[in-house]
Amino acid sequence: MIGLEAYLIVSSLLFAIGIFICIGKRNLISVVMGIELLLNAVNIAAISFSRYGSGFSDQSDALAGHVLVIFILTVAAAEAAIALALCVLVYRHFNTINVSDVNQLG
Amino acid sequence: MSFFNQVFKGPQLAYYFKKISIAVFIFIVIVAGYFFSQLFFDLSKFSQFIFDFVLQRSNYNFAYFTSSIIGALGIISFVGLVLLVGSWVERRVIAKFQIRVGPNRVGPFGLLQPIADAIKLMQKEVLVPAIADKTLFLIPPVAIFLPAILAWGPIPWAPNMSYLNINVGILYVFAVSSLTVPIIFFAGWSSMNHYALLGSMRTVAMMVSYEIPISLSLLSVAIITGTLNFSEIVLWQSTNSIWLGLFMPFSLFTFFFASTAEINRTPNDIAEAESEIVAGYHIEYSGMKAGLFMAVELGNAVLLGALVTSLFLNGWFLFGIEKFVPPYIIFIGKTVAIYLLLIWLRATFPRFRLDQLMNFAWKTLIPVSIINFFVIAIEVTILNQFQSTGILIYIFALFNIFLFLGLIVVWSKIFSVDKFQPEKIQPKFAGEIGGLEAMKGVKSVD
Amino acid sequence: MIELTAYNFSFIMMTLITILPALGIAFVNSLMRSLLLLILSFIGVAGLFVLLSADFIAIAQLLIYAGSISILLLFAVMLTPEISINNENSKYFLLASLGAILFLYLMILLITIFDLNQLTGNALNKLDFDNTIEQIGTLLLGKYIIAFELASVLLLFALIGAISIVRSSESDFDVKIKDSK
Numbered sequence: 001m002i003g004l005e006a007y008l009i010v011s012s013l014l015f016a017i018g019i020f021i022c023i024g025k026r027n028l029i030s031v032v033m034g035i036e037l038l039l040n041a042v043n044i045a046a047i048s049f050s051r052y053g054s055g056f057s058d059q060s061d062a063l064a065g066h067v068l069v070i071f072i073l074t075v076a077a078a079e080a081a082i083a084l085a086l087c088v089l090v091y092r093h094f095n096t097i098n099v100s101d102v103n104q105l106g
Numbered sequence: 107m108s109f110f111n112q113v114f115k116g117p118q119l120a121y122y123f124k125k126i127s128i129a130v131f132i133f134i135v136i137v138a139g140y141f142f143s144q145l146f147f148d149l150s151k152f153s154q155f156i157f158d159f160v161l162q163r164s165n166y167n168f169a170y171f172t173s174s175i176i177g178a179l180g181i182i183s184f185v186g187l188v189l190l191v192g193s194w195v196e197r198r199v200i201a202k203f204q205i206r207v208g209p210n211r212v213g214p215f216g217l218l219q220p221i222a223d224a225i226k227l228m229q230k231e232v233l234v235p236a237i238a239d240k241t242l243f244l245i246p247p248v249a250i251f252l253p254a255i256l257a258w259g260p261i262p263w264a265p266n267m268s269y270l271n272i273n274v275g276i277l278y279v280f281a282v283s284s285l286t287v288p289i290i291f292f293a294g295w296s297s298m299n300h301y302a303l304l305g306s307m308r309t310v311a312m313m314v315s316y317e318i319p320i321s322l323s324l325l326s327v328a329i330i331t332g333t334l335n336f337s338e339i340v341l342w343q344s345t346n347s348i349w350l351g352l353f354m355p356f357s358l359f360t361f362f363f364a365s366t367a368e369i370n371r372t373p374n375d376i377a378e379a380e381s382e383i384v385a386g387y388h389i390e391y392s393g394m395k396a397g398l399f400m401a402v403e404l405g406n407a408v409l410l411g412a413l414v415t416s417l418f419l420n421g422w423f424l425f426g427i428e429k430f431v432p433p434y435i436i437f438i439g440k441t442v443a444i445y446l447l448l449i450w451l452r453a454t455f456p457r458f459r460l461d462q463l464m465n466f467a468w469k470t471l472i473p474v475s476i477i478n479f480f481v482i483a484i485e486v487t488i489l490n491q492f493q494s495t496g497i498l499i500y501i502f503a504l505f506n507i508f509l510f511l512g513l514i515v516v517w518s519k520i521f522s523v524d525k526f527q528p529e530k531i532q533p534k535f536a537g538e539i540g541g542l543e544a545m546k547g548v549k550s551v552d
Numbered sequence: 553m554i555e556l557t558a559y560n561f562s563f564i565m566m567t568l569i570t571i572l573p574a575l576g577i578a579f580v581n582s583l584m585r586s587l588l589l590l591i592l593s594f595i596g597v598a599g600l601f602v603l604l605s606a607d608f609i610a611i612a613q614l615l616i617y618a619g620s621i622s623i624l625l626l627f628a629v630m631l632t633p634e635i636s637i638n639n640e641n642s643k644y645f646l647l648a649s650l651g652a653i654l655f656l657y658l659m660i661l662l663i664t665i666f667d668l669n670q671l672t673g674n675a676l677n678k679l680d681f682d683n684t685i686e687q688i689g690t691l692l693l694g695k696y697i698i699a700f701e702l703a704s705v706l707l708l709f710a711l712i713g714a715i716s717i718v719r720s721s722e723s724d725f726d727v728k729i730k731d732s733k
Contacts, residue, residue, distance in 0.1 A: 002563050004668045010567050010600065012659035014593075016652040017574045024641050024648030027583060029628055033590050036621060037574055040597045043613070051604045052673040062679055063687045067696055069609050070688070073616050074703045078710035080621045084628035085714040091632040100642055167558040242584060273683050277611045284619035288591055291626050295584060307630065314623060334685065 007048035015041035150266035203453035230393035242296035264433035294387035305386030323357040340421030351418035369406035372452040411444030570596030
């Protein structure tokens with residue numbers, strides 16, 4: 001029987017991989033990719049709790065998880081745009097987007 | 107011919123005999139076609155029969171799996187047929203426009219030409235550039251088929267006959283077709299060729315900009331029908347007895363024009379302008395790989411026909427004829443009509459430049475479709491006040507048509523193309539300067 | 553073991569499509585290939601959403617992540633030239649893998665502590681929505697209207713902010729226009 005547990009394990013696996021990519025990668029764009037994976041893992045968790053959860057106070061509560069995911073999607077789009085603009089700016093300033101080389105303020 | 111000449115002693119009798127036999131043949135085809143179509147009027151009975159047949163002999167999972175596989179095979183075989191016959195149709199029709207014959211050597215009327223072409227393309231060597239990223243280079247020609255075939259899913263062929271009858275039909279098609287963009291980019295990037303890369307960036311920029319007008323026009327369809335389901339949109343048009351293309355002509359125009367940019371058809375096929383600039387993202391592909399890109403383009407053109415038909419041209423309904431002719435035949439007929447319109451456009455128009463296309467998208471299409479969307483939203487709120495739409499919807503349709511024409515006139519007056527053009531250096535005739543002798547003294551034309 | 557119904561089979565397939573490409577991003581050295589894998593992973597997540605009967609969210613996932621954010625990433629890669637194409641691991645490789653494994657261990661501990669199988673999803677089955685879009689629309693424009701409006705403001709700020717960050721300088725911009733004339 002595949003239930004909430006299986007989905008949460010998939011979600012935490014994806015989150016772990018996201019953490020690994022965020023810390024272990026040299027390239028700034030890869031780090032942004034890792035952050036997107038983290039957000040995706042959170043989305044899976046939110047939707048699976050919304051699907052399998054019980055004890056909604058009324059009917060409108062049942063899809064609150066979906067609404068949360070829509071807001072996460074919106075914020076993710078905004079975050080990706082700004083982060084990638086920053087990547088381009090960092091490249092222009094330091095001539096590299098290797099995270100370990102970008103260690104000065106100006 | 108010579109056989110008839112010998113028997114009937116004269117060319118005239120043979121000529122009439124041929125005419126009469128053709129007429130009899132057409133009559134037989136019509137009669138047989140009528141009975142045949144009555145037999146296959148409602149294909150959903152067959153799928154139900156298959157489903158029940160499998161369900162009696164196995165469990166629910168397997169029955170569902172089998173029927174879904176059969177449905178998918180139906181769609182894939184239709185797309186395959188379109189890819190085979192479509193290229194022949196396109197070449198023959200363009201030949202008619204250009205007053206020549208077109209392919210007529212292989213098979214009757216040249217019907218086997220596409221197969222001969224395919225065999226020729228398969229025999230060609232597939233060249234992979236030495237510095238190309240080989241994995242990424244070989245994925246796109248195959249992967250580009252996925253969106254093109256997946257998008258056929260929610261198309262409503264007839265009542266009770268659509269493969270994916272989902273509540274998010276429009277969004278599904280839009281989302282799936284947006285997957286084409288990264289595939290095209292990977293095709294251009296992995297070639298490791300500057301021309302291919304520039305071509306792919308050009309195409310990606312164009313497709314991303316034209317997604318906005320498409321989404322705005324689809325939004326106006328969704329707001330008036332109150333649903334995203336294709337079958338319900340078609341039914342809405344028949345219950346209110348108006349074609350949505352008539353109710354909002356600007357949305358139809360926007361959808362059609364922007365979609366030609368999405369699928370790289372004339373007049374927006376700057377992605378593959380071999381004669382003006384080096385052709386787009388697929389210049390490094392040879393043999394069947396290039397053929398696959400061409401085939402997808404053709405399939406997408408027919409898909410656009412199907413989308414326009416179901417969204418704006420009332421799908422399988424045609425003034426009551428749908429009671430006698432199978433509805434899916436009407437649907438395919440309308441689709442083919444839109445496809446022929448696309449071929450007509452290709453035979454008539456030259457290409458737009460990329461900057462013209464981008465200017466048109468951002469400075470004309472998007473603002474005007476936002477205005478159009480607001481007008482339609484106001485009309486929908488007024489229509490929702492009444493129980494039945496009645497005559498009011500026709501008044502609004504008339505108003506929308508005049509608004510559409512008026513907006514075009516106003517926009518062309520205020521934002522005329524000339525205002526965004528850099529100053530042109532006109533060549534001068536020698537006579538304007540004062541003859542050939544005076545011309546010798548002129549250093550610069552400015 | 554798990555019995556092989558259509559649902560379970562689809563779940564396993566979608567999990568593989570999600571997890572394997574995500575692992576691939578961690579070990580592939582070319583940034584472009586890892587981008588392709590990222591798109592595949594997004595599609596897998598959309599498939600999981602379909603299995604969780606969230607059709608609208610699945611399509612939104614496909615549209616926003618696989619369709620739009622991937623293209624943003626593509627443009628970012630193209631605007632930062634050839635040096636940035638490699639996707640190698642940093643010197644924190646061991647630390648990162650340790651952190652990921654610790655996190656996974658913690659999560660699995662947490663998941664197994666609670667008896668989650670008592671949540672069978674019957675509560676939602678009883679409500680029996682035939683259309684989640686209507687419900688989501690009512691919620692967005694009713695209960696969560698302030699958050700919805702704020703999200704639109706956020707998007708506008710992100711749009712303007714991204715443009716103003718990337719645009720290098722005024723003079724540079726003018727010179728290019730003069731050149732074209």
